[in-house]
Amino acid sequence: MKKYVLKNSKGFTMIEMLLSLSFLLIILALIPLLIKSLYLFKDNAMDHTHFELMMFRKELSDEIKESTIKLDNAYNRIKFINETRSTEFTLLNGKIIKTINGRGNITLVNNVKTFQVDKISNETFKVFIIIRKGDKEILEEIYI
Structure with missing residues (x-):
């Protein structure tokens, strides 16, 4: 009688x-x-506050180039007037909106608590904004 031994065993060793x-344990430890x-x-x-402020600063700098300011x-409103159009930035319902020639409604910044514009000198204005972000507030001062 002959005995046969299988040498090609396809199983896991210890x-x-x-x-x-x-x-597997290393991967499971890193998941948390x-x-x-x-x-x-x-x-x-998910927080767009800094991006909104950056775009608001850009809009202000674009409008100030060729305009006079009123x-x-x-009403916490700043108005830029040039030869072809009139652009207005206003606080309305907790948002800073931009209107062009009295039409449209472009929301630039959301969750605004305070929007205040002060004249410092003949050519310098200060825009002060307080934005609510959860239980925190972001203070922003822009000099134009």
Whole structure:
């Protein structure tokens, strides 16, 4: 009687099993750290306040180049007038909106608590903005 021995066994050895288990444990240990860091990035990615302020500064700088400025402190309004058009920035319902020639309604900044424009000198104006961001407030001063 002859005995046959199979040499081509396709199974896991104990060392292979320990290696795969250790890799799995390392990956599982890193997942909570990954979730925590992604959660922090999500808060920053969903917050557009700094981008809105940057665009508001750009709009102000574009309008100031060829315009004369008129202030309306009673309504917290700043108006830029040039030969072809009149552009107005106003606080309305917690938003700073831009209107051109009295038409349109372009929202530039949201969640605004205070929008105040003061004349410092004949050619210098200060725009003071307070923006609500959750339980914090962002203070912004822009000199034009």
